[in-house]
Amino acid sequence: MATLPKVVGRIRDLRAAVGGFKAEGAQVALVPTMGALHAGHVALAEKAREIAQRTVVSIFVNPTQFAPHEDFSRYPRTLEEDLFKLADVGVDLVYAPTATEMYPAGFAARIEVGGPSAGLESDFRPHFFGGVATVVGKLFIQCAPHFAVFGEKDYQQLKVVTRLSRDLDLGVEVVGLPTIREEDGLALSSRNAYLDEEQRRIAPVIYTALARAADAIRSGAPADAAVATARGMIEALGLKVDYVAARNADTLAPLKDRGEPVRLLAAAWLGDTRLIDNIPV
Amino acid sequence: MATLPKVVGRIRDLRAAVGGFKAEGAQVALVPTMGALHAGHVALAEKAREIAQRTVVSIFVNPTQFAPHEDFSRYPRTLEEDLFKLADVGVDLVYAPTATEMYPAGFAARIEVGGPSAGLESDFRPHFFGGVATVVGKLFIQCAPHFAVFGEKDYQQLKVVTRLSRDLDLGVEVVGLPTIREEDGLALSSRNAYLDEEQRRIAPVIYTALARAADAIRSGAPADAAVATARGMIEALGLKVDYVAARNADTLAPLKDRGEPVRLLAAAWLGDTRLIDNIPV
Numbered sequence: 405m406a407t408l409p410k411v412v413g414r415i416r417d418l419r420a421a422v423g424g425f426k427a428e429g430a431q432v433a434l435v436p437t438m439g440a441l442h443a444g445h446v447a448l449a450e451k452a453r454e455i456a457q458r459t460v461v462s463i464f465v466n467p468t469q470f471a472p473h474e475d476f477s478r479y480p481r482t483l484e485e486d487l488f489k490l491a492d493v494g495v496d497l498v499y500a501p502t503a504t505e506m507y508p509a510g511f512a513a514r515i516e517v518g519g520p521s522a523g524l525e526s527d528f529r530p531h532f533f534g535g536v537a538t539v540v541g542k543l544f545i546q547c548a549p550h551f552a553v554f555g556e557k558d559y560q561q562l563k564v565v566t567r568l569s570r571d572l573d574l575g576v577e578v579v580g581l582p583t584i585r586e587e588d589g590l591a592l593s594s595r596n597a598y599l600d601e602e603q604r605r606i607a608p609v610i611y612t613a614l615a616r617a618a619d620a621i622r623s624g625a626p627a628d629a630a631v632a633t634a635r636g637m638i639e640a641l642g643l644k645v646d647y648v649a650a651r652n653a654d655t656l657a658p659l660k661d662r663g664e665p666v667r668l669l670a671a672a673w674l675g676d677t678r679l680i681d682n683i684p685v
Numbered sequence: 686m687a688t689l690p691k692v693v694g695r696i697r698d699l700r701a702a703v704g705g706f707k708a709e710g711a712q713v714a715l716v717p718t719m720g721a722l723h724a725g726h727v728a729l730a731e732k733a734r735e736i737a738q739r740t741v742v743s744i745f746v747n748p749t750q751f752a753p754h755e756d757f758s759r760y761p762r763t764l765e766e767d768l769f770k771l772a773d774v775g776v777d778l779v780y781a782p783t784a785t786e787m788y789p790a791g792f793a794a795r796i797e798v799g800g801p802s803a804g805l806e807s808d809f810r811p812h813f814f815g816g817v818a819t820v821v822g823k824l825f826i827q828c829a830p831h832f833a834v835f836g837e838k839d840y841q842q843l844k845v846v847t848r849l850s851r852d853l854d855l856g857v858e859v860v861g862l863p864t865i866r867e868e869d870g871l872a873l874s875s876r877n878a879y880l881d882e883e884q885r886r887i888a889p890v891i892y893t894a895l896a897r898a899a900d901a902i903r904s905g906a907p908a909d910a911a912v913a914t915a916r917g918m919i920e921a922l923g924l925k926v927d928y929v930a931a932r933n934a935d936t937l938a939p940l941k942d943r944g945e946p947v948r949l950l951a952a953a954w955l956g957d958t959r960l961i962d963n964i965p966v
Contacts, residue, residue, distance in 0.1 A: 415854055508852075512798050512800030512848055512852060513797070513798045513799075513818070513848065513849055513853055514796070514797045514798075515794065515795070516794070516797065517794045518793035518795070519793030520793070521793075537794070542853060545826070545853055571793060571794035573696055573827050574826060
């Protein structure tokens with residue numbers, strides 16, 4: 405069994421370690437996570453290992469991206485298992501700060517990113533991207549990596565953090581990795597742990613519906629009609645849909661032209677669990 | 686005559702130059718300005734020279750901290766004279782980016798700092814500190830100095846950027862310098878250039894009124910009464926007062942206890958020119 409990676413919880417220890425990596429001439433890749441690591445996260449860490457000589461994984465369940473009624477307190481926390489998984493990948497450093505290290509007394513700053521954060525998730529979780537942009541901005545500033553690896557599973561988030569890095573001159577190249585799925589198509593997510601057996605059986609419908617819509621659009625169907633059909637498929641299995649949408653894959657703006665790159669995105673509730681997914685057309 | 690300092694306009698050239706300073710083992714101090722430099726700015730640059738081996742002055746009239754009806758277009762721009770003044774101080778580098786370098790196409794990020802930005806200036810210029818926090822955050826990230834020097838003349842701004850640096854882990858020590866004044870007490874400001882002869886004669890009343898209020902409070906007068914008297918003095922000379930206030934000198938929160946450190950702050954219009962000032966008690 406591989407040695408567990410070194411874990412630091414303080415910004416100054418993170419900076420000292422990353423400074424050491426850079427002094428060796430290494431490039432550094434950061435994988436920001438909220439822990440509860442699954443094969444999707446492992447793939448992100450493997451990608452980080454591939455593109456940089458040194459890999460840092462942060463584990464921080466960020467309170468500011470949850471609204472009061474959301475699942476912050478029940479969000480799975482599995483640090484020990486997480487460390488074993490990261491050891492197997494050969495991650496060099498785990499940064500697991502406390503909430504007070506990230507948000508000390510009197511903390512009052514907030515980073516907002518407009519543009520790609522408009523609509524979709526923001527219509528249903530208006531606090532979300534402000535919380536994400538602030539914590540990712542801080543992680544980028546604290547760690548100062550060359551690369552950061554995010555999953556396409558949170559596609560809108562990927563666009564937001566890409567814009568964030570560019571707009572604040574953070575110098576971090578954001579790398580997106582295609583979503584890892586179960587055999588039946590369900591996108592891997594820490595929140596899948598909330599699903600009971602029956603829900604787990606139904607959950608892949610989001611992916612299936614999006615995949616059919618993508619096929620329909622590729623065959624010439626109008627995006628609006630394909631999206632409406634997908635929504636109907638998901639609702640037919642009893643899920644409560646927040647949105648199913650076809651958007652410009654780069655800007656996430658509503659579609660205007662034929663021929664622009666299209667991404668299909670959806671969010672829906674299965675009981676008390678909110679699932680999201682997206683695919684390219 | 687001293688050689689003019691080197692001027693760069695691109696982030697990458699700024700980073701290369703500052704990287705060079707750091708490679709020499711120098712500490713770097715940044716003085717962010719909007720140009721139109723006066724003796725107050727010169728004092729900031731001199732302070733920077735005193736605390737660090739290398740000094741960078743940025744000159745950027747930041748459009749995002751002006752509202753549409755404000756004086757962005759008529760704000761004085763005097764780059765050549767500015768450079769001569771900075772040469773005399775021995776500044777090493779001037780960073781004068783274009784608006785497109787700071788805010789490229791699609792720019793969508795915004796940094797907000799709550800806490801010290803609440804009230805006072807924000808009640809009258811609600812866009813202001815968002816614009817300041819965003820541009821100063823970007824300047825700190827772009828330049829990555831050890832120190833940044835700001836004048837106490839913009840006291841609330843000084844508190845906001847101090848909070849900003851701490852909250853976003855920017856690692857910049859913010860140093861405040863007491864306000865430089867004309868002989869009659871008027872705080873130096875680039876906006877004093879807007880005043881006609883008669884207005885210039887009247888303008889010191891803001892300082893005089895605050896100084897009397899500070900004396901009264903030191904002699905045991907209640908802060909509320911002292912502030913009301915100061916407001917009356919300023920209005921008696923025909924200025925339109927935005928605010929005169931006594932606040933906690935550290936947090937800028939309204940006063941609660943006897944014995945907390947007090948700062949008096951005021952903003953008032955003299956014709957079309959808005960003047961601000963503040964003093965310790």
